[in-house]
Amino acid sequence: MNENIVLEAKGITKQFPGVLANDNVNFDLRKGEIHALLGENGAGKSTLMNLIYGLHHPDNGEIFVNGKPVAIHSPNDSIAAGIGMVHQHFMLIPVFTVAENVMLGDEVTKRGSLDRATVAAKINDISRQYGLDVAPNAIVGELPVGIQQRVEIVKTLYRNAEIVILDEPTAVLTPQEAEDLFRIMRDLTARGVSIIFITHKLKEVLAVSDRITVMRAGRVINTVNPGETNEAELANMMVGRQVILTVDKKDREAEGEVLNVEELSVRDQRDLETVHNVSFSVRGGEVLGIAGVQGNGQTELSEALTGLRHPTHGKVVFDGKDVTGKPPRVMTETGLAHIPEDRQRHGLVLAYTVADNMALCDYYRFPFSQRGVLQPKALDEHARQLINAFDVRTPSPFVSAGKLSGGNQQKVIVARELSRAVKLVIANQPTRGLDVGSIEYIHNEIIKMRDRGVAVLLISAELDEIMALSDRIAVMYRGEIVAVVDAKQTTREQLGLWMAGAHAETAQ
Amino acid sequence: MQSEKQSGSLTRQILQSISEASLVPFLAILTAVIVGGIVILFVGGDPILAYRGLLQGSFGSTKALSETAIWATPYIFAGLAVALAFKGGLFNIGAEGQLAVGAVVSALIGYALPEWLGFDVPAIIHLPLVVVFGVIMGGVWAGIVGALKAYTGGHEVINTIMMNYIALNTTSFLLNGVMKDRSPTNVIARTPLIADSARIPPIFEGLRVHWGFVLALLTAFFIWWLLTKTTLGFQIRTVGLNPDAAKYAGINVKRIVILTMALSGMLAGLAGVIEVSGLNYRHELGFSIGYGYDAIAIALLGKSHPLGVVLAAILFAAMRNGATRMQFLTQMPVDLISMLQAFILLFVAADAIIRYIYRIKSKGERVVLTRGWGG
Incomplete structure (x- = not known):
């Protein structure tokens, strides 16, 4: 056995009710390497990491740390074994300082009170040693997301982790912040830390990792070196078939204005103004993409445009009518299709059948309802048509939506929304967390709507998605639209700068 | 062929879902009976004899x-009231108060209407008025709580409890004052007897069971139809299961919350009306021995399904009714029944115990009875 191997998982099998999440998985991590674990949602990456981190227990197989078998029953065991994990959703308390967050769960006290000075000194040591700049006394909630992520990494190093698991670390970062993270990752490995990098983004994997392991449907498909592969090959391994990575989109003249937003301001539930003075318009037959790092006001903007939230200022004109602050029913009846950001919270009633969900916005109209009584036959027939037309994989229309996979749940929503006679589609993160096949499908449906002359407002934090689908791109930063450009006349790098807050003097 | 196969599996699915839904309540009852039997043994009684007496x-x-x-009659109405609210995502603890205001108003219309008008009102007019006014009163009483929830975010659990205090104390005030039976022999806080034309007649000569019981069964069927077959029911269930999706779908969530509470209160009010009009022929302070609270247990045991509510109501009714015979046979106190009911409820509410004892795998679908503050 190679003595350089710091972590090894052998023959790991984990069965969840109805799913074989890990099927005889072998995985190893060498000292000082970045080993990327690539796979679609549901491929079993998270399950494997949760087993290594002690959140679940394998049915079969063994885990070795530094060549010795270890029994990991809880995160405490894995921390003791020198394994640290940075979760996709940070486990930080925003009102605490960096030092307080770092020592949380392992508090250092002096005569019964917290010894912040000792902890701060140790954090400064770690910062210097690994090139991770953080101020121990800063309040975490006031730090940018990229720095919060550093705090998470410092937390693992503070606990003497030699193996760090990063779960989808770039999902919340701008391209520039991601570059910073990659630099930190290389610094860490140069100092002997080993990193497992979980992601589904092909470009990043090729850019930063030493080895790449691809998982699909609970199994390890292959482990390759980045120099000997390319994006297309990795995508094929992930999906198990040939994938077209670009969307086939023909040029087309935009038509008349469908949506016009003037000086719109919106407050979130904490009463903070997260959208200020935003103005733009979307025309028929064009896709306007709104790019931006998550949490820059996109959620509130789309809620205000779909009737879920009252704007505090400004005007929304849809199809020639002033619809500012009008409820969702009015918006739907004016011709809005809304693919919501959070499909399980807004888009579906998980306990309802697929058929009921497919009529969620139309249940009260003919033919689904007559004189206040639901018409099961009409609901059933409608559902069967949409299941066929949109290729929803479900055993029957009577299965509850909660039992479908994420991709098929999203297809239920897309089918429901795009099958109506609509003039405007607002799609917020329409492919988040979906497999490549579903992403392809949904992208094509969106382009079909555009080609039919429908106006499309696409909000997404995935720059690739924005660039592939949009005719024009608006960049949102801290609640404002900082630039609007023609999609053909811009680059990833330029958009990345705007997303990070650079001003748009250079924009045309 | 294909469709036949599918419909066959659909029937099987429905049967399966019924047996799955009723499994835990059934085992909860069984376990409560066994635990109750052990308690009887422990205090020196004969459990077999006691349960025989109960039956x-x-x-x-x-x-x-x-x-x-x-x-069973008031149990069914009040149980349906709580169950309907559960379906709409609301926890109506106030059935007791809604029942009381319904009873007071129906008693008032029942005895005072002929006096006010100065002539006897025919039953065909009088009885419906008694019912309608009592029901409306219950609906308004609970509807206030619904409106408070919808417009101020005030939680319905707190507000229904507060409305109970107001209802019960106002009732007491009225029954001791302006509405008190003025016949010289009366010392109890109760209304005069209602007119014959305001009474629901018995079904059979010589037995006390009245048409209110039939009305209760019909109402249960109606509520099932309303919830599962109508657009309004769809709205109520959607708001109950996922208020965010309901809003997204264009449902006026505030309106549905108020309406659900009002409907729930109407059903509870009906429980009070029927007790006055079908059984006691007057309203008396303390006539309701916690129907409104037992109703919560009944709705839980019946899994908020109208048929389940009817069965649970009959079970609770049988235990209450059989208790006297049990006491006569075995000298076991009637309070034993309350203990049994508490055990049943405990096992239904903490169903993990039942699932553990009988090794039932959880499907991971939990019944959410009420949402957090604010909604």
Whole structure:
């Protein structure tokens, strides 16, 4: 056995009710390497990491740390074994300082009170040693997301982790912040830390990792070196078939204005103004993409445009009518299709059948309802048509939506929304967390709507998605639209700068 | 062929879902009976004899059946009230108060209307008025709580409890004051007897069971139809299961919250009306021995399904009714019944115990009875 191997998982099998999440998985991590674990949602990456981190227990197989078998029953065991994990959703308390967050769960006290000075000194040591700049006394909630992520990494190093698991670390970062993270990752490995990098983004994997392991449907498909592969090959391994990575989109003249937003301001539930003075318009037959790092006001903007939230200022004109602050029913009846950001919270009633969900916005109209009584036959027939037309994989229309996979749940929503006679589609993160096949499908449906002359407002934090689908791109930063450009006349790098807050003097 | 196969599997699915839904309540009852038996043994009684007494007293004769049906009637109405609110995502603890205001108003219309008008009102007009006013009163009482929830975010659990205090104390004030039976012999806080034209007649000569029981069964069927077959029911269930999706779908969530509470209160009010009009022929302070609270247990045991509510109501009624016979046979105190009911409820609410004892795998679908503050 190679003595350089710091972590090894052998023959790991984990069965969840109805799913074989890990099927005889072998995985190893060498000292000082970045080993990327690539796979679609549901491929079993998270399950494997949760087993290594002690959140679940394998049915079969063994885990070795530094060549010795270890029994990991809880995160405490894995921390003791020198394994640290940075979760996709940070486990930080925003009102605490960096030092307080770092020592949380392992508090250092002096005569019964917290010894912040000792902890701060140790954090400064770690910062210097690994090139991770953080101020121990800063309040975490006031730090940018990229720095919060550093705090998470410092937390693992503070606990003497030699193996760090990063779960989808770039999902919340701008391209520039991601570059910073990659630099930190290389610094860490140069100092002997080993990193497992979980992601589904092909470009990043090729850019930063030493080895790449691809998982699909609970199994390890292959482990390759980045120099000997390319994006297309990795995508094929992930999906198990040939994938077209670009969307086939023909040029087309935009038509008349469908949506016009003037000086719109919106407050979130904490009463903070997260959208200020935003103005733009979307025309028929064009896709306007709104790019931006998550949490820059996109959620509130789309809620205000779909009737879920009252704007505090400004005007929304849809199809020639002033619809500012009008409820969702009015918006739907004016011709809005809304693919919501959070499909399980807004888009579906998980306990309802697929058929009921497919009529969620139309249940009260003919033919689904007559004189206040639901018409099961009409609901059933409608559902069967949409299941066929949109290729929803479900055993029957009577299965509850909660039992479908994420991709098929999203297809239920897309089918429901795009099958109506609509003039405007607002799609917020329409492919988040979906497999490549579903992403392809949904992208094509969106382009079909555009080609039919429908106006499309696409909000997404995935720059690739924005660039592939949009005719024009608006960049949102801290609640404002900082630039609007023609999609053909811009680059990833330029958009990345705007997303990070650079001003748009250079924009045309 | 294909569709036949599918419909066959659909029937099987439905049967399966019914047996799955009723499994835990059934095992909860069984376990409560066993635990209750152990308690009886422990205090030196004979559990077999006690349970035989309970059965005889509740189902052993025509009279016993009639009395069980009488007990079951308010339980069904009030249980439906709580169950309907659960379906809409609301926890109506105020059935007791809604029942009381419904009873007071129906009693008032029942005895005072002929006096006000100065002539006897025919039953065909009088009885419906008694029912309608009582029901409306219950609906308004609960609807206020719904409006408070919808417009101020005030939680319905707190507000229904507060409305209970207001309802019960106002009732007491009225029954001791302006509405008190003025006949010289009366010292109790109760209304005069209602007019004959305001009374629901018995079904059979010589038995007390009245048409209110039939009305309760019909109402249960109606509520099932309303919830599962109508657009309004769809709205209520959507708001109950996922208020965010309901808003997204264009449902006026505030309106539905108020309406659900009002409907729930109407059903609870109906429980009060029927007790006055079908059984007691007057309203008396303390006539309701916690129907409104037992209703919560009944809705839980019945899994908020109207048929489940009817069965649970009959079970609770049988236990209450059979208790006297049990006491006569075994000298076990009637309070034993309250203990049994508490055990049943405990096992239903903490169903993990039942799932653990009988090794039932959880499907991971939990019943959410009420949402957090604010909604």
